[in-house]
Amino acid sequence: MSISDNLKRGTVELLLLSLLGEQDMYGYQLSQTLAQRSEGLFTLQEGSMYPTLYRLMEKGLISDRKELVGKRRTRVYYHLEPKGETYLGEIRREYFSLNQGVMNVLNSTKKAGEAGG
Incomplete structure (x- = not known):
């Protein structure tokens, strides 16, 4: 797995767990809230969200519960344990x-580049 893949995977876990730390949410709600709060960035x-949710459940970090919506449809809510x-x-x-370490390096290299120019 590449560095980029590991970074994305860890970031997705962080973001999903952070949202679930506020309230229980279902999959579509998680993806919509994430898009809204990141201002679309x-x-x-779903193809990458659900495997992450299942992995978090296997680790015992989150749980799920099904709720009936309407007469026949169920919705799966995820809960932070x-x-x-x-x-x-x-x-x-x-x-x-x-992130602070990366910013420190980037800021110092920018300053060094400006001083030499």
Whole structure:
């Protein structure tokens, strides 16, 4: 798996867990909320969202429940479990630390480039 794939995978997990940390949501609601909050800059196709949700369930980080919508249709809601809350805290800290480190490097290289020009 490439660095880009690992980064995307970790980012998707972070974003889905963050949204579920606010409230239980169903798949379509997760993808729509993500697109709305990112102002359209981050869209998540169902093909990549559901495997991630299933992987999070296998790890015990989230659970699902089915609710009847109308007379025949069911909707699956996902719920952040306590183990998921702990994991979310850890990956948020890692993400912010990594992001700060990247920004420090980018900002220092920009400054160095401006000083030499």
